[in-house]
Amino acid sequence: MTINIIIADDHQLFIDGIKSILYKAIDITTIGEANNGLEVLKLLEDGITPDVILTDIRMPIIDGIQLTKTISKTYPNLKVLALSMFDQTADVIEMLNAGAKGYVTKNVDKSELIEALHTLVKGNYYISKNLPFDIQDWFEKKLGHAQESNLTKRETEILQLIAKGRTSIQIAKHLKLSKYTIDTHRKNIHKKLGIKSNTGLVNFALNNL
Amino acid sequence: MTINIIIADDHQLFIDGIKSILYKAIDITTIGEANNGLEVLKLLEDGITPDVILTDIRMPIIDGIQLTKTISKTYPNLKVLALSMFDQTADVIEMLNAGAKGYVTKNVDKSELIEALHTLVKGNYYISKNLPFDIQDWFEKKLGHAQESNLTKRETEILQLIAKGRTSIQIAKHLKLSKYTIDTHRKNIHKKLGIKSNTGLVNFALNNL
DNA sequence: TTTCATATACCTAATGTTAGGTATATATTT
DNA sequence: AAATATATACCTAACATTAGGTATATGAAA
Numbered sequence: 001m002t003i004n005i006i007i008a009d010d011h012q013l014f015i016d017g018i019k020s021i022l023y024k025a026i027d028i029t030t031i032g033e034a035n036n037g038l039e040v041l042k043l044l045e046d047g048i049t050p051d052v053i054l055t056d057i058r059m060p061i062i063d064g065i066q067l068t069k070t071i072s073k074t075y076p077n078l079k080v081l082a083l084s085m086f087d088q089t090a091d092v093i094e095m096l097n098a099g100a101k102g103y104v105t106k107n108v109d110k111s112e113l114i115e116a117l118h119t120l121v122k123g124n125y126y127i128s129k130n131l132p133f134d135i136q137d138w139f140e141k142k143l144g145h146a147q148e149s150n151l152t153k154r155e156t157e158i159l160q161l162i163a164k165g166r167t168s169i170q171i172a173k174h175l176k177l178s179k180y181t182i183d184t185h186r187k188n189i190h191k192k193l194g195i196k197s198n199t200g201l202v203n204f205a206l207n208n209l
Numbered sequence: 210m211t212i213n214i215i216i217a218d219d220h221q222l223f224i225d226g227i228k229s230i231l232y233k234a235i236d237i238t239t240i241g242e243a244n245n246g247l248e249v250l251k252l253l254e255d256g257i258t259p260d261v262i263l264t265d266i267r268m269p270i271i272d273g274i275q276l277t278k279t280i281s282k283t284y285p286n287l288k289v290l291a292l293s294m295f296d297q298t299a300d301v302i303e304m305l306n307a308g309a310k311g312y313v314t315k316n317v318d319k320s321e322l323i324e325a326l327h328t329l330v331k332g333n334y335y336i337s338k339n340l341p342f343d344i345q346d347w348f349e350k351k352l353g354h355a356q357e358s359n360l361t362k363r364e365t366e367i368l369q370l371i372a373k374g375r376t377s378i379q380i381a382k383h384l385k386l387s388k389y390t391i392d393t394h395r396k397n398i399h400k401k402l403g404i405k406s407n408t409g410l411v412n413f414a415l416n417n418l
Numbered sequence: 419t420t421t422c423a424t425a426t427a428c429c430t431a432a433t434g435t436t437a438g439g440t441a442t443a444t445a446t447t448t
Numbered sequence: 449a450a451a452t453a454t455a456t457a458c459c460t461a462a463c464a465t466t467a468g469g470t471a472t473a474t475g476a477a478a
Contacts, residue, residue, distance in 0.1 A: 047383025049373060077374040152454060165408040167434060180457050187437075188454095198435065198464095199374040202411040324467090361424065376464065389427050396467075397424095407434095407465065 003121050006032040006048065008040045008055040008067070009083070014106070018054065021110050028117060037062025037070075044075060051121050052079045057091045065094050072099030076200035079120040083108075099194045102126035123207045150192045158185045162198065163205030212330050215241035217249045217264040217276070218292070223315070227263065230319050237326060246271025250279060253287075260330050261288045266300045274300065277307040288329040292317075311335035333400070360401060367394045371407065372414035 005022075007015050007030055015033050022028050032048050034040045036059040053071065057064035068080045080100040084092050092103055101120050104113060105128050112128070119126040151159065161171045168186065172179040190196045195204055214231075216224045216239055224242050231237050240259055243249045245268040262280065266273035277289045289309040293301050301312055310329045313322060314337050321337065328335040360368065370380045377391040384391075399405045404413055 045382065047379065047385075049370065049375070049383060075374065154455065163408065163412070165406045165412070169434080177455090178457050180459080181455075183435080184456075184458095186435080190436080196436075197374050198408055199372065199411045202408045203372075203374070203415065206412065206415050363425065378464085386425090387427050389429080390425075392465080393426075393428095395465080399466080405466075 003028045003052060003117055004031045004050045005029070005052045005054055005117065006034060006040060006043060006050045008034040008037065008053060008059065008064070010035050010056065010059045014056075018113075021113060025110075025114050028114065036060050037064065037067030040067055041070060044071075044078075050078065052081055052117055054081045054083060054117075056083050057095055065091070065098050068095055068098040068100050072194050073196055076195045076197045077203055081116060081120055081126070104128045123203075151189065155185055155189050155192070158182060159189055159201060159205050162186070163202045212237045212261060212326055213240045213259045214238070214261045214263055214326065215243060215249060215252060215259045217243040217246065217262060217268065217273070219244050219265065219268045223265070227322075230322060234319075234323050237323065245269050246273065246276030246279075249276055253280075259287065261290055261326055263290045263292060263326075265292050266304055274303050274307050277304055277309050280308065290325055290329055290335070313337045360398065364394055364398050364401070367391060368398055368410060368414050371395070372411045 005028060007018050009015050009018075012035065015035075019030050019033075022030060031050055032040075032043045034043060037055070038061045040053060040055065041062070053067075055064045055067060059067075062070075064082060068082070071078055071080055079102070080095075081102040081104065082092060082095040082100045083104060083106055084095075085106055096103065102116050102125055104116050104126070108116075108128065116126040116128075157175075158171060161174065166174070168179050168182040171177075172182045175182075189201065193201070193204060195201055214237065216227050218224050218227075221244065224244075228239050228242075231239060241249075241252045243252060246264075247270045249262060249264070250271065262276075264273045264276060268276075271279075273291060277291070280287050280289055288311070289304075290311040290313065291301060291304040291309045292313060292315055293304075294315055305312060311325050311334060313325050313335070317325075317337065325335040325337075366384075367380060370383065375383070377388050377395065380386075380391045381388040398410065402410070402413055404410055
């Protein structure tokens, strides 16, 4: 299956560089490019449906962090792969907290970039190996929490029922709880996973539970 | 068009309950009742021509399963709607394998029962939403294979976008169509797949596309 | 050529989800 | 003993889907 991407960077030269790197990768297609976050959102509103957004962090008008937050909310299944210079540790952490699923440095080589894209599309996280250690450590800690123990037993139970197509009311009856309680659990699951839609939850559940 | 039904249950009180529920449904007429499978077959042999048999599973002399098998063979256009208590998972699966076209629980409410009858008459399957989940899963699988997803190009395209978490409005913008058109396609997809929820569609899409 | 499948578009009411809260109770950890 | 995590329950407004229609246009099949 072809991976469709949008590249966002305020330096056109850099976009062109990435495009030429990816040009020969037969299963990756650049279906859009943008020089700031706002342009990315416009493309999405126009109905372009990429699988991954490859974005710089520092951009004018809407930066990569705000862009990633908006995407996490509005297009929960769309993955964001962050690009950054070495010296921006804090920004990268902010990006990942905003919901980015991966991070590579700008001097990434071709094979690593392609690997990162494939990894993200499969639903996994990708973090460059040649990174400042503090980022790696922080991320491993985050993953450790986010992937396994983040959801409680009850939340996992409810997520599985959601993935099977049960409504909040049906789940409430099944567990002999209030509908409001189920909705609260739902919201906590949303928060913990950074996924804010029913379809996104089904995707997550089928891939991870 | 009026839907003519026969109700079969070994508890007369239950038959009376269903009859009173259906009494006000102007297009549904109870043209016969029976306390076991043999009585149903006798009615049919006597020339009564119902559209649907509403039958319990456990009954004396001839039970619902054997009754359904006989009907599937002898009266192939006659639909069987199974009624069951919650705890009879295995029996229900046997019923559906025997040729029943629908299944509702005995604590079904009026509107769902009427909906089920209409659905069956139109030639579709009907399965209660508030069912033990293993039955639903089994049935969805069965349907999925039986119908071989004869979705049109457009429908497949839209289903994939739904599975990616797009809303009807987003899809409409993307395809430059009206939101109403997308909803119509949605409904047609529901009908063809026998799946009537967004989460169910995501499940189907991830498993089959 | 009439019928059928496909695709399009519109409408409303009912149901369900999402986002924004607040709030209590219990058990575990620090 | 105080803080934290977990589970429970309630409320409302906004948004989205579902279920019930109706209706038109086009191209392919009978």
